[in-house]
Amino acid sequence: MSESYVIIGDGIAGSSAAETIREAKPDADVAVITDEGEALYNRILIKEFAKGKLPEAPISIHEEDWYAERDIDLELNTFVTHIDADAHEVHTHESGTFEYDKLLIATGGTPTQLPVDNSDADGIHHFWTFQDARKIAENAEQADTGVVIGAGLLGIDLAAICGEQDVDAHYIMRGNRWWRYGLSLDGAEIIHDALEEKGVTPVLESGVNGFKTDDDGNVVATLDAEDNEYESEFVGVAIGLNFNTEYLQGSGVKTDNGVVVDQYMQTNVEDIYAAGDITRYYDVILDEYAQNGSWGSAKQQGAVAGKNMVADDDEKEEFRWVSSYSITHFDFPFLSFGFPTLGDDECEAKYSDTEWRRLSFKDGKLIGGVLIGDIAPQGKYKDLIRNEVEVADQKDILLEKEFDPDKLALPQEQ
Ligand SMILES: Cc1cc2nc3c(=O)[nH]c(=O)nc-3n(C[C@H](O)[C@H](O)[C@H](O)COP(=O)(O)OP(=O)(O)OC[C@H]3O[C@@H](n4cnc5c(N)ncnc54)[C@H](O)[C@@H]3O)c2cc1C
Numbered sequence: 001m002s003e004s005y006v007i008i009g010d011g012i013a014g015s016s017a018a019e020t021i022r023e024a025k026p027d028a029d030v031a032v033i034t035d036e037g038e039a040l041y042n043r044i045l046i047k048e049f050a051k052g053k054l055p056e057a058p059i060s061i062h063e064e065d066w067y068a069e070r071d072i073d074l075e076l077n078t079f080v081t082h083i084d085a086d087a088h089e090v091h092t093h094e095s096g097t098f099e100y101d102k103l104l105i106a107t108g109g110t111p112t113q114l115p116v117d118n119s120d121a122d123g124i125h126h127f128w129t130f131q132d133a134r135k136i137a138e139n140a141e142q143a144d145t146g147v148v149i150g151a152g153l154l155g156i157d158l159a160a161i162c163g164e165q166d167v168d169a170h171y172i173m174r175g176n177r178w179w180r181y182g183l184s185l186d187g188a189e190i191i192h193d194a195l196e197e198k199g200v201t202p203v204l205e206s207g208v209n210g211f212k213t214d215d216d217g218n219v220v221a222t223l224d225a226e227d228n229e230y231e232s233e234f235v236g237v238a239i240g241l242n243f244n245t246e247y248l249q250g251s252g253v254k255t256d257n258g259v260v261v262d263q264y265m266q267t268n269v270e271d272i273y274a275a276g277d278i279t280r281y282y283d284v285i286l287d288e289y290a291q292n293g294s295w296g297s298a299k300q301q302g303a304v305a306g307k308n309m310v311a312d313d314d315e316k317e318e319f320r321w322v323s324s325y326s327i328t329h330f331d332f333p334f335l336s337f338g339f340p341t342l343g344d345d346e347c348e349a350k351y352s353d354t355e356w357r358r359l360s361f362k363d364g365k366l367i368g369g370v371l372i373g374d375i376a377p378q379g380k381y382k383d384l385i386r387n388e389v390e391v392a393d394q395k396d397i398l399l400e401k402e403f404d405p406d407k408l409a410l411p412q413e414q
Pocket of ligand 1: 154
């Protein structure tokens with residue numbers, strides 16, 4: 001009997017695992033189950049669609065034919081309700097049971113809803129799926145006024161959509177700056193100025209008390225922490241993700257705000273692996289458990305999980321990766337790499353009104369950073385992270401505008 005591989009989630013993690021498994025095991029049964037109604041698309045590009053800048057077609061990555069041609073069973077609109085790990089079974093809402101020899105959990109997260117009055121009113125949007133993007137585009141095209149909530153990497157996408165769609169928007173943030181865990185005030189000011197230029201006004205050190213709606217249930221205004229009222233026909237909320245782990249209850253799979261896996265993407269339960277945003281994985285460079293919400297990392301985790309699901313125990317591959325996440329909404333580039341919000345030491349420099357850099361270190365080693373304005377040195381910094389060299393005592397050289405790694409004094413063996 002042929003081996004059977006079941007993958008829950010057809011995001012980039014699940015899909016790349018399916019492709020890897022199929023290449024290694026031409027005769028195995030491979031099934032990909034997703035609750036979405038469409039096959040893999042580029043989640044990074046849905047913001048460009050919502051801005052009105054890109055048609056639908058280029059966002060799709062795989063048509064359904066792609067799966068059929070590879071004899072991969074794609075189950076769309078299929079919600080997984082629970083897993084019986086002893087019986088090696090995946091149970092779904094309406095599509096029966098799938099038996100597996102090896103299972104991959106790649107179900108990512110769902111945006112968190114604001115726990116305030118009327119937070120489910122029409123016109124209040126969360127942003128994760130292509131369907132969300134279609135609704136956002138439709139609403140933002142019509143709206144004149146808007147509010148965005150959530151000072152992170154997804155919130156700024158919603159703010160940029162308002163900017164491009166000519167929505168006069170206020171961007172409400174809890175702290176005194178955008179992405180306070182990754183940027184100092186100096187760095188964040190560059191972003192605030194760029195938002196203002198797009199017609200988005202940052203509202204700092206505030207919060208949201210609730211929303212007002214009209215008689216039809218459409219949002220019309222947002223109340224901030226002081227009950228100031230902002231007209232808002234459009235609201236975008238991006239305050240975090242809840243990982244989709246409910247269906248794992250009772251399965252024995254260890255979770256800790258995500259599914260815990262080792263560096264081989266293996267959970268604590270035999271024959272069950274996990275990959276992508278949903279994992280809390282052992283990061284071999286950082287030497288601790290970590291989480292990463294980025295496309296490249298999810299793709300690589302899916303590929304590594306796929307390889308390890310088909311490999312013998314002595315041939316398993318580690319996930320070893322330096323991630324990056326770029327923002328392309330402004331006239332200047334922005335790139336975050338590695339783990340800029342972790343570490344025990346940091347340094348930063350501002351080079352001009354639109355150029356700034358910050359680096360973070362752990363145990364003397366570079367582990368991440370943020371580059372605004374000039375992202376050219378990213379490759380050199382990432383090499384230092386990969387090579388795990390101790391450089392924290394040479395911050396002046398690291399922060400030179402034209403950073404030259406040859407100037408660093410590195411121990412011979414490194
Ligand atoms: C608007 C937006 C912009 C982004 N921009 C960037 C960027 O510029 N750069 C970058 O690196 N990253 C970006 N990201 C993040 C990146 O897209 C994610 O890190 C990546 O897509 C995660 O892939 P994944 O496969 O782990 O999870 P997902 O893509 O979330 O896929 C999980 C899938 O599982 C399905 N699922 C969940 N529960 C169940 C269930 N019970 N049964 C069946 N199916 C289920 C979900 O519906 C989903 O289809 C962005 C994300 C968004 C939303």
